[in-house]
Amino acid sequence: MGNHPPNVALFITCLGDQFFPQVGESVVRILRRAGARVTFNPAQTCCGQPAFNTGYREEAREVAARMVDLFEGVDYVVAPSGSCTTMVRVFYQELFADEPELLGKVQQLQKRFFEFSEFLVKIMNAEDLGASFPHRVAYHDSCHLYRELGIETEPRKLIRAVKGIELVEMKDNRLCCGFGGTFSVKYPEVSVAMAEDKVRAAAEVGAEYLVANDAGCLMHMQGYIHRQGLPLKTLHLAELLEMHE
Amino acid sequence: MSETGVQSAAIHERAHEALQDAHLQGAYRSSTLRLYNHRLTAIGEVPGFEPLRQRGRELKREVMDHLDEYLAQFADNVERQGGKVHWARTGEEACAVVLELVRKAGAQEVVKGKSMLGEEIELNHALEAANIRAVESDLGELIVQLSGERPAHIVAPAMHKTRHDVSDLFANKLHSEPTEDPERLTAIARGALREVFAKAGVGMSGANFAVAETGSIVTIENEGNIRFCTTAPRVHIALVGIEKIIPRLSDLGVFLRLLGRSGTGQKLTSYTSILTGPRRAGEDGPDEMHVVMIDNGRIATLADEKMREMLYCIRCGACLNACPVYRKIGGHAYGWVYSGPIGALVTPQLAGLGPARELPFASSLCGACREVCPVKINIPDMLLHLRGQVQERFPSPRPVNSPVSERRGIRLWAWVMKRPWAFALGGAVARLGSGFLSRSGREGGRRWITKLPFDPFSNWTDGRDFPAPDPAPFRARWKKMSE
Numbered sequence: 018m019g020n021h022p023p024n025v026a027l028f029i030t031c032l033g034d035q036f037f038p039q040v041g042e043s044v045v046r047i048l049r050r051a052g053a054r055v056t057f058n059p060a061q062t063c064c065g066q067p068a069f070n071t072g073y074r075e076e077a078r079e080v081a082a083r084m085v086d087l088f089e090g091v092d093y094v095v096a097p098s099g100s101c102t103t104m105v106r107v108f109y110q111e112l113f114a115d116e117p118e119l120l121g122k123v124q125q126l127q128k129r130f131f132e133f134s135e136f137l138v139k140i141m142n143a144e145d146l147g148a149s150f151p152h153r154v155a156y157h158d159s160c161h162l163y164r165e166l167g168i169e170t171e172p173r174k175l176i177r178a179v180k181g182i183e184l185v186e187m188k189d190n191r192l193c194c195g196f197g198g199t200f201s202v203k204y205p206e207v208s209v210a211m212a213e214d215k216v217r218a219a220a221e222v223g224a225e226y227l228v229a230n231d232a233g234c235l236m237h238m239q240g241y242i243h244r245q246g247l248p249l250k251t252l253h254l255a256e257l258l259e260m261h262e
Numbered sequence: 263m264s265e266t267g268v269q270s271a272a273i274h275e276r277a278h279e280a281l282q283d284a285h286l287q288g289a290y291r292s293s294t295l296r297l298y299n300h301r302l303t304a305i306g307e308v309p310g311f312e313p314l315r316q317r318g319r320e321l322k323r324e325v326m327d328h329l330d331e332y333l334a335q336f337a338d339n340v341e342r343q344g345g346k347v348h349w350a351r352t353g354e355e356a357c358a359v360v361l362e363l364v365r366k367a368g369a370q371e372v373v374k375g376k377s378m379l380g381e382e383i384e385l386n387h388a389l390e391a392a393n394i395r396a397v398e399s400d401l402g403e404l405i406v407q408l409s410g411e412r413p414a415h416i417v418a419p420a421m422h423k424t425r426h427d428v429s430d431l432f433a434n435k436l437h438s439e440p441t442e443d444p445e446r447l448t449a450i451a452r453g454a455l456r457e458v459f460a461k462a463g464v465g466m467s468g469a470n471f472a473v474a475e476t477g478s479i480v481t482i483e484n485e486g487n488i489r490f491c492t493t494a495p496r497v498h499i500a501l502v503g504i505e506k507i508i509p510r511l512s513d514l515g516v517f518l519r520l521l522g523r524s525g526t527g528q529k530l531t532s533y534t535s536i537l538t539g540p541r542r543a544g545e546d547g548p549d550e551m552h553v554v555m556i557d558n559g560r561i562a563t564l565a566d567e568k569m570r571e572m573l574y575c576i577r578c579g580a581c582l583n584a585c586p587v588y589r590k591i592g593g594h595a596y597g598w599v600y601s602g603p604i605g606a607l608v609t610p611q612l613a614g615l616g617p618a619r620e621l622p623f624a625s626s627l628c629g630a631c632r633e634v635c636p637v638k639i640n641i642p643d644m645l646l647h648l649r650g651q652v653q654e655r656f657p658s659p660r661p662v663n664s665p666v667s668e669r670r671g672i673r674l675w676a677w678v679m680k681r682p683w684a685f686a687l688g689g690a691v692a693r694l695g696s697g698f699l700s701r702s703g704r705e706g707g708r709r710w711i712t713k714l715p716f717d718p719f720s721n722w723t724d725g726r727d728f729p730a731p732d733p734a735p736f737r738a739r740w741k742k743m744s745e
Contacts (some may be wrong), residue, residue, distance in 0.1 A: 029736045036731055038738075057736075068676060073676075076675070079680060198626075202722055204277065211586050239729065240727045243727040
């Protein structure tokens with residue numbers, strides 16, 4: 018890398034592109050502020066996880082195989098999602114296990130593929146992005162981010178560096194929010210009951226905001242909160258890091 | 263192998279019923295959390311619990327890699343100690359072996375210690391059909407036997423029952439005075455069981471471990487009833503799954519430390535019994551000890567590289583306590599003997615993927631199960647594997663109220679995702695459609711959809727609002743952002 022700013026390609030994710038474009042904008046601005054050169058390849062769509070998660074391996078493989086060529090020549094790929102990062106870094110290994118030629122390329126991609134908070138803290142050594150947000154905030158450890166990638170301290174470091182913020186931990190803070198990809202529509206009642214527990218846990222510690230790093234979890238929790246007319250608000254970590262209150 | 267007993271298709275209805283039952287929700291929530299927290303405290307007290315899990319896992323792998331040799335060694339040593347080994351390929355064969363032994367013993371009554379394998383092969387039904395009275399002596403098992411149910415949990419069979427429920431049940435079945443005092447309830451059960459222990463000609467047990475090196479079976483428990491079952495009656499019959507083997511007696515320490523702490527948060531359970539052959543001359547104990555070694559689908563799993571790890575399970579129940587889905591829907595929703603995350607693996611493997619094919623999907627794949635598993639079974643990965651098997655081997659479900667089958671839907675999705683123009687177009691169509699379906703949110707800003715058409719999308723909006731796609735997707739916004 019030398020003295021050149023690292024070349025970072027954004028993988029916005031399919032949900033991020035369509036439902037949370039403002040999160041993508043925040044990610045780009047923050048990465049630039051941290052010293053990266055950011056690119057976006059508009060040929061990108063989805064990592065393939067919805068099909069993989071539901072057991073349709075061939076369809077997942079077809080979609081996932083596209084990812085290999087999308088990010089050639091960049092130093093890093095960054096995604097604002099623990100789950101999509103897990104798909105690439107963990108599940109691609111299994112998905113392409115029988116294709117040695119493609120697997121080699123996949124492994125090259127895996128080495129350069131990072132989740133947003135992980136990339137900021139581990140690669141860019143950035144923690145204080147200059148945000149200020151005088152509110153009480155709870156952080157939700159999304160399951161793939163925490164259990165598959167082992168990322169728990171990085172998001173918290175970034176949150177604690179926000180001026181005026183009060184980070185509170187929910188009881189049983191590693192409990193799943195109930196999204197689970199297609200689980201959310203295959204077992205909708207159970208999924209919603211799990212969201213209820215999560216949202217209650219946030220309310221119990223007096224959080225005004227529930228912060229997470231995954232569009233799926235956020236959509237699910239936000240959808241439940243909106244249906245119930247609750248005062249709790251949700252934020253993606255990247256949005257939080259751009260707050261100036 | 264009995265497939266008729268499994269009713270996984272009804273999991274959705276039973277989950278719905280469980281979620282509506284506030285009483286049941288309270289029972290599961292408090293019990294699972296209590297056990298979960300006890301485990302956390304107990305493992306925090308041992309330095310090096312992680313290496314211990316790794317050791318347990320390695321030992322299990324060693325056993326599975328050489329199971330044939332260990333089984334032969336175990337059987338030889340049982341016989342050398344004066345016990346008798348019987349082999350059963352299926353549950354039916356195992357029941358037939360037990361029936362024959364009970365007949366030979368001339369027993370009318372059998373007293374049983376808790377055995378999940380006994381539940382699996384539905385031994386009580388077989389005994390009843392032969393007019394032999396079988397009485398469960400574990401308090402939780404007695405409760406589910408009296409109420410005609412299956413165990414709701416691997417280690418706490420009556421987890422779904424409150425004191426009040428048990429009081430009613432005992433008043434009804436054992437004609438006792440209603441009481442919600444746990445000690446009095448236990449005393450009632452004990453009183454009823456004493457008489458059975460005294461009369462029963464055969465005592466039955468399962469086994470937590472079978473030690474190849476010594477031919478011993480090991481049982482662990484908190485009530486002392488298993489020790490009673492295995493020593494007081496003249497004949498002891500142990501039901502042992504072939505995966506229960508551990509190589510050496512010195513390996514037992516690893517598993518005892520793992521099992522007690524993971525299951526109930528105990529350093530050791532109150533009783534640990536190592537049973538090696540029948541009584542010797544001049545000593546107490548049963549005249550005969552029979553060990554029934556049962557396959558019932560395990561060898562097929564041993565041969566299945568992707569699923570083999572399932573046989574590492576030591577039935578501690580920790581994954582059930584940790585599972586947010588189990589905590590909500592409870593054990594009976596899973597439709598068979600084993601429940602929770604491990605049940606969603608064991609049931610398809612032992613009872614057939616066909617009747618159990620709903621189970622691998624009853625998980626958010628959050629990984630809490632793998633985190634607590636004492637032998638680090640990669641449960642989420644195996645659930646994903648089984649999901650793949652279901653989609654390969656069975657017709658795709660046609661969701662209610664949907665124009666296409668799930669498989670066609672996924673194929674369409676893949677077609678779109680391989681074409682960026684189609685993805686962008688799909689987004690545009692969704693924005694257009696959601697313009698009609700959505701309304702402004704409470705605080706302005708994002709628009710929300712309260713009712714989506716077509717399963718599975720309508721399933722989302724049954725309990726949640728769905729965000730309308732943003733009017734300007736990121737790919738459109740990027741044009742203004744590029745350097």
